[in-house]
Amino acid sequence: MMTRLFFLICFLLSHLSFSQALRSGTWVKIGVTQTGPQKLDYELIARISPDFANADPRRFRLYGNGGTPLPQPNATARPTDLIENAIAVTGEADGRFDRGDALLFWGESPHVIRQDSATGRLGHTINPYSDTTFYFLTIGTEPGKRLANRAAGTGAGLPVLSSFTHYAYRETEQTNRVQSGREWLGEFFGVTTEQTFSFDPPGLLPSRPVQITSGGLA
Numbered sequence: 137m138m139t140r141l142f143f144l145i146c147f148l149l150s151h152l153s154f155s156q157a158l159r160s161g162t163w164v165k166i167g168v169t170q171t172g173p174q175k176l177d178y179e180l181i182a183r184i185s186p187d188f189a190n191a192d193p194r195r196f197r198l199y200g201n202g203g204t205p206l207p208q209p210n211a212t213a214r215p216t217d218l219i220e221n222a223i224a225v226t227g228e229a230d231g232r233f234d235r236g237d238a239l240l241f242w243g244e245s246p247h248v249i250r251q252d253s254a255t256g257r258l259g260h261t262i263n264p265y266s267d268t269t270f271y272f273l274t275i276g277t278e279p280g281k282r283l284a285n286r287a288a289g290t291g292a293g294l295p296v297l298s299s300f301t302h303y304a305y306r307e308t309e310q311t312n313r314v315q316s317g318r319e320w321l322g323e324f325f326g327v328t329t330e331q332t333f334s335f336d337p338p339g340l341l342p343s344r345p346v347q348i349t350s351g352g353l354a
């Protein structure tokens with residue numbers, strides 16, 4: 137889950153007027169490429185910016201609006217600024233960010249897999265503008281938003297699951313026919329009529345059906 141995380145240090149000053157949230161303070165820009173829990177431990181954060189090593193971790197605040205692009209229609213509502221995300225900071229109760237402490241948050245890929253509510257089928261959407269989702273970490277003047285604790289459930293009455301539907305896609309977005317727009321295509325066949333693409337889903341049940349969908353342009 138920790139793969140493909142990378143970090144850039146950004147000291148964003150007040151001239152970045154497009155975001156009120158980024159107008160002041162020390163900021164760390166965090167790039168995420170895969171959806172899932174993300175963990176930044178003390179050593180990593182302290183190496184990126186010593187300011188965080190000397191700060192009260194209860195004031196750590198993470199901002200980000202997820203990975204999907206803004207809606208195309210102008211009239212569709214969208215956030216006007218960065219939204220604070222709830223995070224967990226282990227070891228923050230003592231007011232010191234030190235070895236063994238860590239920051240955890242849920243990060244989203246810029247590309248989304250969703251289930252169609254009408255058909256029940258899974259599908260994906262490629263973000264045409266970015267291959268990375270960015271989050272922004274800062275030290276606030278007040279305590280930051282935190283994940284709430286929830287008592288563990290008993291599981292009583294819930295079905296026991298032994299399998300699930302796995303979804304994988306290959307969409308390499310290599311070429312654009314008209315050098316414009318958001319429609320990008322994958323592999324070019326030309327005189328070659330056959331190419332092989334491998335998928336290796338973990339734990340594949342051999343007796344279960346596999347559904348394959350493909351698209352092409354001639």
Ligand SMILES: [Ca+2]
Pocket residue numbers: 226227228229230231232233234237
């Ligand atoms: Ca601590």
